[in-house]
Amino acid sequence: MVRVLGRANSINVQKVMWLAAEIGLDVDRVDVGGAFGGNDTPEYLAKNPSGKIPTMEDGDFVLWESNSIVRYLAEKYGSSPWFPAMMEDRYRASQWMDHYIATHHPHMTTIFYNLIRMSAEERDDSLVAKCVESLSVSWEVVDRHLAENEFLTGTAPTMGDIPMGCAAYRWHNLEIDRPDLPNLKRWYESLASRSAFKEHVMLPMT
Numbered sequence: 774m775v776r777v778l779g780r781a782n783s784i785n786v787q788k789v790m791w792l793a794a795e796i797g798l799d800v801d802r803v804d805v806g807g808a809f810g811g812n813d814t815p816e817y818l819a820k821n822p823s824g825k826i827p828t829m830e831d832g833d834f835v836l837w838e839s840n841s842i843v844r845y846l847a848e849k850y851g852s853s854p855w856f857p858a859m860m861e862d863r864y865r866a867s868q869w870m871d872h873y874i875a876t877h878h879p880h881m882t883t884i885f886y887n888l889i890r891m892s893a894e895e896r897d898d899s900l901v902a903k904c905v906e907s908l909s910v911s912w913e914v915v916d917r918h919l920a921e922n923e924f925l926t927g928t929a930p931t932m933g934d935i936p937m938g939c940a941a942y943r944w945h946n947l948e949i950d951r952p953d954l955p956n957l958k959r960w961y962e963s964l965a966s967r968s969a970f971k972e973h974v975m976l977p978m979t
Contacts, residue, residue, distance in 0.1 A: 775846070778805040778817070779826030784885075784943070785839035786827045787974045788935050792843050794969035795930075796851035840870045840936060847932040854929035862926055866933025869925045873936035876911045880904040881940050888947055889978050901949070909952050912944065919956035923963075930964070938964045942974050 779786035793800045805811045806826040821828040821837040847856035941961040
C-alpha cells in the first residue's frame, strides 16, 4: 500500500490525497508535521532531507515534493484523463503544475500564513495587499485560459488541475478582495462539486 506522511490540512498533502481519491488509489496517510511534529526526526529526514511534507512511500520507493508525487501516482496508478494519454497534453498539464509553483505558491503562502496562522498584531496587511494584487494578475491569466477551456488541459480534469485547484479553494474562501473572474469561478465550482475535492481539499483552513 502507498503511504503518505503528512497532515491533512497541508495544501501539499491535499494535492496528493485528492489525486489518489480521483484515481481510486487506497492510501495510508499518517499525520506528520505541524502540530503533530515528527518531520524533524532522524528517521524522517533520512527519507526526506528537506524536512517538509508530504513524503510518499510506495514499497521501498520514497519520493518527496508534492507535484512530483502527483505526477508519479497519476502515471503509475492512474489513467486518462488524470494522466493524459497524449504526450503533448501531459506536458501541458505539467506546465500548469510548474506555473503554480513559480507564480502562485509564494504569494498564496504569504497570504495564508498572515490571515490564518498569525495573530492580528503579527500580520503585515500591506504585504498581504501586495500579494493579493500580484495574485489577481496571475489568476487573470488562468481566467483568460479558461475562457476557451473547460479545464486547464482541455475538456476533462488532469493532474495539471490539481495544484491550482487546491489554491483556488483558498483563494475563494480567504477573507480578501478578489477581482470578478467568471471563468475561474466556474472552473473552481466544477472542482468543488467533486466528492474527492470536497473530502480532501475543502477542509477548515488552519
